[in-house]
């Protein structure tokens with residue numbers, strides 16, 4: 001078992017910097033999800049942990065041992081990719097055994113490890129098949145099996161579910177999570193999908209343009225996003241944002257079309273910002289139809305309705321306030337019509353405040 005530490009890790013390709021000075025600690029047996037939009041550097045970072053890519057500067061250690069100069073096969077890791085990369089001419093059994101065979105593992109030991117992995121992953125009936133005789137989910141399970149038989153200290157996953165359809169993805173996501181719990185192995189899991197990140201990670205690390213934005217439990221990050229990027233990236237539908245000016249000595253936020261009372265917890269921090277611009281964030285679930293039970297202080301406003309999306313258990317209503325979009329959720333049985341105006345209440349103490357220039361969170 002092993003922890004993974006990245007210290008001051010940077011990666012440049014020529015003069016293009018892909019990863020800026022980055023620090024990350026993954027604890028022993030933790031499931032860490034590295035999430036961010038396409039191109040932000042996730043695969044590069046994971047490949048550096050795997051040893052498939054050299055670090056330009058900084059150190060990576062696994063289980064207390066610096067591995068910068070250790071080749072991938074000696075790092076005690078196993079990696080699962082988006083493409084399953086199974087050997088098409090080999091059976092499932094041979095695919096599972098192959099890595100062990102080239103390492104010179106004795107035959108009885110190989111058989112035992114393959115049987116064990118096949119049992120854990122529900123592949124025992126399929127051991128004689130070739131990859132082309134398997135479904136996408138089964139192939140991905142074989143790819144997982146190849147990682148399991150190695151008994152690594154650290155699993156590295158790079159978007160392993162991206163080739164699967166939506167339903168199978170949800171199922172495999174649960175299976176991988178259960179597997180990690182059962183094997184009690186450290187895992188670093190890369191995805192661009194924030195729902196995958198939220199549902200799978202003990203903690204999630206959000207990467208944007210090669211810089212770590214925030215590391216925390218899913219709830220930490222959801223409830224206290226460190227900046228506008230994280231606030232916008234995590235959560236569906238995304239957080240709503242209004243530009244406002246701090247007024248009334250820090251007690252109010254004046255936005256086009258509405259003046260909101262400032263959240264009690266932020267007033268002190270806002271006092272020194274009187275007259276300055278801030279970005280106010282409000283999650284869709286904190287905008288409620290007038291008449292519904294609310295928590296704490298509220299502000300009333302009226303939204304023009306632009307679009308209604310029915311999800312079944314609820315509808316997502318896209319409205320606007322002085323041309324700024326504001327999404328919220330309503331009971332699915334009485335949705336408003338497009339063009340109507342709806343009275344809503346905003347839960348003031350649930351507002352998120354960000355500096356308008358740096359876009360970082362203001363206390364509260």
Ligand SMILES: Nc1ncnc2c1ncn2[C@@H]1O[C@H](COP(=O)(O)OP(=O)(O)O)[C@@H](O)[C@H]1O
Nearest residue numbers: 013016018036037038039040041042043044045
């Ligand atoms: N070998 C390489 N040479 C030059 N640029 C690269 C190389 N590998 C990746 N990049 C660049 O690094 C950035 C991050 O890539 P990547 O780590 O694959 O992102 P992600 O996995 O988050 O989508 C991209 O802009 C990509 O073009």
Ligand SMILES: [Mg+2]
Nearest residue numbers: 042043044158
């Ligand atoms: Mg990638």
